[in-house]
Amino acid sequence: MGKFVEPSSNDRLRSQYGPSDKSAVRVQRNESVTIKAEAEGLNFFYGTLQALKNINMEFPANQVTAVIGPSGCGKSTLLRCFNRIHDLYPETRYEGRITLQPSGINLIGPETDPLEMRMRMSMVFQKPNAFPKSVFENVAFGLRLKGIKGRELEEQVERSLRSAALWDEVKDRLRDSAYTLSGGQQQRLCIARALATDPEMLLFDEPTSALDPIATGKIEDLIFTLKRDVTVIIVTHNMQQAARVSDFTAFMYLGELIEVSPTKKMFENPSNKLTEEYITGHFG
Amino acid sequence: MSDFRRIIAKRKRQDFVFNIIGIVCTLVGILTLGALLVDLLVDGLPRLSLTFLSSFPSRFAEQAGILSSWVGTILIMIVTACAAVPLGVAAGVYLEEYARKNWLTNLIEINIANLAGVPSIIYGLMALGLLVYQFRLGQSVLTGGLTLAFLILPIVIVATREALRTIPQGIREAAYALGSTKWQVVRHHLLPYSVGGTMTGIIIALSRAIGETAPLITIGALTFIAFLPPPPVQAQPPFISFGWIWSPFSVLPIQMFNWVSRPDQAFAVNAAAAGLVLIVVTLSLNAIAILIRYRVRKRIKW
Numbered sequence: 001m002g003k004f005v006e007p008s009s010n011d012r013l014r015s016q017y018g019p020s021d022k023s024a025v026r027v028q029r030n031e032s033v034t035i036k037a038e039a040e041g042l043n044f045f046y047g048t049l050q051a052l053k054n055i056n057m058e059f060p061a062n063q064v065t066a067v068i069g070p071s072g073c074g075k076s077t078l079l080r081c082f083n084r085i086h087d088l089y090p091e092t093r094y095e096g097r098i099t100l101q102p103s104g105i106n107l108i109g110p111e112t113d114p115l116e117m118r119m120r121m122s123m124v125f126q127k128p129n130a131f132p133k134s135v136f137e138n139v140a141f142g143l144r145l146k147g148i149k150g151r152e153l154e155e156q157v158e159r160s161l162r163s164a165a166l167w168d169e170v171k172d173r174l175r176d177s178a179y180t181l182s183g184g185q186q187q188r189l190c191i192a193r194a195l196a197t198d199p200e201m202l203l204f205d206e207p208t209s210a211l212d213p214i215a216t217g218k219i220e221d222l223i224f225t226l227k228r229d230v231t232v233i234i235v236t237h238n239m240q241q242a243a244r245v246s247d248f249t250a251f252m253y254l255g256e257l258i259e260v261s262p263t264k265k266m267f268e269n270p271s272n273k274l275t276e277e278y279i280t281g282h283f284g
Numbered sequence: 285m286s287d288f289r290r291i292i293a294k295r296k297r298q299d300f301v302f303n304i305i306g307i308v309c310t311l312v313g314i315l316t317l318g319a320l321l322v323d324l325l326v327d328g329l330p331r332l333s334l335t336f337l338s339s340f341p342s343r344f345a346e347q348a349g350i351l352s353s354w355v356g357t358i359l360i361m362i363v364t365a366c367a368a369v370p371l372g373v374a375a376g377v378y379l380e381e382y383a384r385k386n387w388l389t390n391l392i393e394i395n396i397a398n399l400a401g402v403p404s405i406i407y408g409l410m411a412l413g414l415l416v417y418q419f420r421l422g423q424s425v426l427t428g429g430l431t432l433a434f435l436i437l438p439i440v441i442v443a444t445r446e447a448l449r450t451i452p453q454g455i456r457e458a459a460y461a462l463g464s465t466k467w468q469v470v471r472h473h474l475l476p477y478s479v480g481g482t483m484t485g486i487i488i489a490l491s492r493a494i495g496e497t498a499p500l501i502t503i504g505a506l507t508f509i510a511f512l513p514p515p516p517v518q519a520q521p522p523f524i525s526f527g528w529i530w531s532p533f534s535v536l537p538i539q540m541f542n543w544v545s546r547p548d549q550a551f552a553v554n555a556a557a558a559g560l561v562l563i564v565v566t567l568s569l570n571a572i573a574i575l576i577r578y579r580v581r582k583r584i585k586w
Contacts, residue, residue, distance in 0.1 A: 088460055090384065119463035129454035132477060132584045141472070142462040177583070190458070197462065 034101065036061035036201060036231040037082070041096035042108075044077055044086070051077045053255045054096075059201075061101070064223060064232040066246035066263070068239055070284045074255040075235045079203050082107060082233070083121040084114035100200075119146070122194030126206040128186035130178035130193075135170050138178050138189055142197040156196060164192035165222050184215025191222065195230075202226060204234040208241065220245050239279060243267050251275045324563065328556030336557060340510040341539065345550030348543070350558050352509045356425070356533035357494060357565075359513060363429020363529070364436065364493050369486055372437050376444025376482075377470055400438035407435045408502025416503055423504030425513060426529045431499045436489040443485020447478035480580025487573035491566045497537040507542040509534045536562045 037059040044052035052074050059065050067075040077086075084107070086092040098107040105112055122142075131138050139157045148156065157174075161167040166188045173180070178189055187207060194202060204223070208216035223232060223245050236242050242249050243263060250260040251272075259272040270276045278284055339349025379396075383389045411431035421427045451474060459469045513531035516524060536558055543555040 083461055085457060085461060088457070115463050115465065118461055123461045125454060125458065125461075127454055129452070129458040131455060131458065131473065141459075145463055145468065179584075193458075193462070 034061045036101055038099045042098060043095040044081060045093040047091040051255055055257050057250060057257055057260050059231060059233060061231050062227050063247040064227050064234060064245055065248045066242035067235045067250045067252060068242050069252035073252040075252050076205055079205055079233060079235050082203055083118045083123050087114045119197055120199055121201045121203055122197060122199035123203040124190050124194050124207045127210050128183060128190050130186045130189050132179060134175045135178050136174040139192050139196050142193060160192040160196040163195050164188045166192055184211050187211060187219060199230060201231045206235055206237055209237055324556050324560050327553055328560040331553050331557040332560060341508055345548055345554055348554055350539055352512060353534050353536045353539040355512055357535045359425045359528060360428045360535055361490060363425055364432040365490060367430055367433035368436050368440050372440025373444050373482060376441045380445045380448045381470055396438050396441055404435055404496050405498040405502060407431055408499030411503050423532055424530045425533045427503050428500050428505060428533060431503055432493040432496060436493045439489040440486055444482050447481025448474055451477050477584060480577060484573045484577045487569050491569040494566055495537055497541060500535055500538060505538050506532050506534045507538055
């Protein structure tokens with residue numbers, strides 16, 4: 001889907017997006033970056049209410065893409081389309097495509113199995129929702145669903161806990177209830193649980209909004225290291241977090257995608273006036 | 285300023301008066317229960333003995349005992365539990381997790397709640413027509429157990445649903461987000477986490493069923509029974525026998541009712557002793573329910 005050129009001072013690609021303009025929003029970057037997922041003409045309806053309006057955007061592979069915007073702009077809705085979790089609720093409807101590379105399948109198509117999508121995309125939720133089981137069983141659950149057991153299961157659990165920077169803190173308490181951990185530790189446990197199944201994409205839905213600044217810092221450092229192996233989409237309320245953690249940032253407003261750019265450009269020199277007003281705090 | 289003081293003083297008086305009224309109302313309930321227990325204790329405790337518990341009923345008050353009654357009660361409870369628990373929990377899980385929310389489901393929900401309030405003798409009439417005559421199950425432990433199972437089924441269903449509702453939606457979403465099917469979520473998460481609340485509801489339902497007399501009289505529980513059902517374990521193969529399911533039976537409340545209806549005062553003492561046993565069993569069941577609820581609450585705090 002198109003080539004992406006290095007912006008020159010004369011030929012700068014403006015990411016203008018107004019309510020009547022249906023053109024695709026291209027991200028400015030080098031040609032060597034591959035795309036992991038692309039949304040094309042994505043609309044989403046809760047019953048008769050349209051929550052996403054003609055979203056066209058790309059999510060580069062092995063990068064962190066942040067989605068920011070005021071409450072109610074549809075960023076969580078967009079995120080939840082990726083692992084088809086809307087399917088659990090009645091009267092939800094998708095239109096358009098989300099193409100997953102390299103397989104080229106349509107994530108939201110009726111021919112795609114939501115269960116398969118959920119095993120390939122992992123989600124971390126806003127409020128840490130560790131299961132009331134032991135630390136080990138929390139991480140192991142996704143693996144057991146895949147039929148992994150025994151020694152291999154234990155190794156994978158340890159690997160996930162290490163990737164989530166939690167192993168040292170819990171290695172002596174693997175059999176203790178997950179609820180004996182602190183809030184920040186529980187959220188990292190949820191991240192370990194999400195990592196255990198080797199997902200292709202990690203979907204973070206405001207992962208640190210319920211945590212204190214120290215726990216937030218640890219998780220942000222973690223997200224930074226995770227992108228080596230997975231593509232990350234992070235929805236966040238907190239613009240500074242987006243600025244700290246992401247490579248690309250998308251700004252949404254009232255269900256529409258207003259602008260998407262590399263993070264540095266988004267925060268220093270946004271192309272769209274609405275974006276600039278949001279970033280400078282004129283509304284939100 | 286004194287206006288404020290007057291108004292406030294008046295409201296404080298009303299507050300105080302309601303406080304007293306509340307205490308009095310509570311005491312009425314507690315004292316009634318206490319009087320009942322004391323009455324039973326005074327009348328029945330002297331009569332309570334190991335012989336009483338191991339003798340069959342008899343025409344002679346001194347020799348009468350409750351052996352067949354409490355054995356019958358236990359057997360009935362076993363059948364009731366085996367029938368009501370799987371049916372009720374499965375129905376509760378289906379209604380809460382699987383059924384779509386449309387007018388049909390709403391109708392079913394309303395009717396289940398209504399069923400809990402149907403007088404128990406109606407269940408007896410239904411069981412008489414359906415189980416005793418139509419299915420020819422006879423006036424047996426099986427019929428009695430199934431009748432009581434129908435009776436407590438709505439309670440078990442509602443208890444299961446309430447227990448499932450306490451599980452936060454976030455846990456379900458986390459389980460689904462890992463790629464579980466609905467059954468996997470139910471089996472590995474919802475049922476284990478709700479077992480405390482469900483067990484409490486089941487035990488309370490059973491303790492209600494233990495005291496039910498009307499439906500069992502209707503289906504033909506005997507009031508005088510001087511033999512025990514055949515034992516479930518036999519010496520000859522096959523070593524397990526289900527003959528006890530088909531046997532006639534009596535239960536404690538019916539025995540009490542039978543004794544109290546007799547003019548001889550000595551039987552009233554027997555009835556009081558039997559009543560004591562019944563109350564002890566009921567209170568123990570409730571205590572177990574409370575203990576389970578307490579232990580589960582300590583383990584899982586949402």
